[in-house]
Amino acid sequence: MQKPSLPKGTRDFGPLQMARRNYILNIIRSSFELFGYQQIETPTMENLSTLTGKYGDEGDQLIFKILNSGDFLKKVNEEDLREGSKHMLPKISEKGLRYDLTVPFARYVVMNRNEIAFPFKRYQIQPVWRADRPQRGRYREFYQCDADVVGTDSLICEAEIILLIRSVFAQLNLKNYSIKINNRKILTGISEVIGAAGQEGPLCVAIDKLDKIGWDKVQEELISRDFTAESLVKLEPIINLTGSISAKIEFLKEFLASSEAGLRGVSELEEVFGTLSQMGADLEHVDLDVVLARGLSYYTGAIFEVKVADVSVGSVSGGGRYDDLTGVFGLPDVSGVGFSFGVDRLYDVLEELDLFPEQTIESTKILLVHFDQKGYRYALGQVQKLRAAGIKAEVYPDSAKIKKQFDYASKKNIPFAGICGDNEIEAGTIALKNLLSGEQSVLALDQVIEALG
């Protein structure tokens, strides 16, 4: 007799958690579709040749590998064993678990390029797996929720990402948040202007930590990476930049006057904002953050990040524009822009702010309860009529004390009981009891349907 357990870093989702996750995901899904994104799914397993070399050395080690089936030692000898795990791996494993949704998407685009309607707006909501050390809030299996448009460099995509995020957050009743936006070309421009041309890589990595470690430590890091004291002095106004979006843009135009790339970044931002305005939308919740870098070197245009105020979690959404999604699989020049929602984090945010509506619990609306066989048979006669009217309904399936039946309703968050006693049977009615307020009234079936419908 074994006591069962879960692999570390993994979770079950019970009915309440599923209902809440579905509440979030249904809002995201319907918003994606309103904007013309189409769903795809890719397999859990990918060939290791598809996955490795895409996430850096550390990433490669965090990929879960699947042992070849059958006699996996077939091709292995003692020499291999002495060479160690790294040497042995390709001899006993050919497949790994999906590590993110981007690489499988790139593979999908390449393999289906002739069927795809470009520009291709796709979304994908699936779990990914990472052999990371599990921590509070960090799991080995977690959902990602990505949307990308590939095959166009139109800046309407960036504008629509802002609209999409606002649409989702409005439906989730999240009010206090900011959508930070920047442009990689502005970061390039800044590095040129401060006399560190070509150094935007380390510059991004360092200023990405500004929030966490502060300007002093960022300066230390930059100096250790051969940035001059003079360049840091020049950088300082950027670090301290505040004010309205239009004020920041005016500042940048002057600051970046000598950098072609930088000015292009500014004008791309202006076009995004102009597109929003042509779409009848304002800049509410939008914040131009010229030090936003997200540490990801493959962004080439816009960079996004969304933070919710007054909560302990970090960013809940982010993304950006890239030039070359599929080059590694032999299809160059597929550019696009993508972003993703952190579903686990959104869940934590809604929980922390108590924003889950009570009715997310896609539960049964009414439990028909009964005192005896006669009542049970009467309930059987009613329950299908309720369901035919679209009302989620159950009959308590066993003969049991009425208290036990109410306990079941309460544990399952069922808001109403329909009591089928002798009086109700005789009159052809149901005693409808609101299990929260205790209120009770005797109604005909169509009145029950009206009350719950």
Add this chain to the structure above:
Amino acid sequence: MQKPSLPKGTRDFGPLQMARRNYILNIIRSSFELFGYQQIETPTMENLSTLTGKYGDEGDQLIFKILNSGDFLKKVNEEDLREGSKHMLPKISEKGLRYDLTVPFARYVVMNRNEIAFPFKRYQIQPVWRADRPQRGRYREFYQCDADVVGTDSLICEAEIILLIRSVFAQLNLKNYSIKINNRKILTGISEVIGAAGQEGPLCVAIDKLDKIGWDKVQEELISRDFTAESLVKLEPIINLTGSISAKIEFLKEFLASSEAGLRGVSELEEVFGTLSQMGADLEHVDLDVVLARGLSYYTGAIFEVKVADVSVGSVSGGGRYDDLTGVFGLPDVSGVGFSFGVDRLYDVLEELDLFPEQTIESTKILLVHFDQKGYRYALGQVQKLRAAGIKAEVYPDSAKIKKQFDYASKKNIPFAGICGDNEIEAGTIALKNLLSGEQSVLALDQVIEALG
């Protein structure tokens, strides 16, 4: 530059396939919820100790195993290597991929028994993995879609399974199918009556093949398993049993008169049919099939199987009642009844019968097309108003020939184009073109909303 590929036995699902799968799954999901089933999800990875020993020796070999992360050879020496794969496995792998939804559900019930509201009606829709030899229609990754009620032996559960299947099939517009039902106790009774008491195991295995190999071959198999010629003669009326459900029941009552178990099976069936009748439902599509066995020895009561007529695939749904779901994990006496829909097979059936509604393609409803920058800007002004009215709408994002824009709409199955030309801009209208019929009319925006809403 690598040419990417998929691991054998796995599939991508593109937008059309996803829309069709979601069409099926949404119907199943909402029906489950109408009947009070609640969704759970369990992790993709389970400890091998949870999985192994539950599916037989062959099953154990078909479980995909995950290589321990980090230096997986840490505990391995040359002696282990000489012992071979089977000996090596537990030293380098502790986790496997979910093989079905039943074992993880049993584990879930045991681990959460104190929080669960029993009787627990749960459903679960997730992929499972089997290292089977891939074939046409058989994949290494496929979805299962299970519903179970555990913690009650009330026969309302069996009746509701019949109602649920009919509700799902009615919504899928499947008209020609039969829900075969039997009871394991009837099979027990038959083996007693024909003088082969206790032999219902091999009896079930053999007559399960009746459809495929015919009565002659089944007799051969039974004789090879020590059934007597006399018992086969006694069995023959069962094999040839036809007629209405009530006629079959009358026959069984007589045939099984000497078997207590057999008569109990018959009376359980009668109670299921009686419950249906009390719920106001008839026996349409229901067929009592006394040789239905499904080869699964763990069923103890009702057995179900659903077959669609006029299609090449086999059964699309099946299940039954069992006595002991969780005993292997230390919680005895949890009985229940469960069934599952074969999503891949339902997909194939709907495709074969051409039953997917055109509008399953949860696609954009209208694409705004434009001839120049002025038209593009005009379209930008309209698209958010359409979306605000709940209409899935897109603007073609680039400057492009009108033909290219229409091609995009056609490839993406978008049914309407909204043409934004000079005349429309001047009049503040949209030329709404039905891309299937070619019909076109110039409308104000709220007329477009009304036409598409």
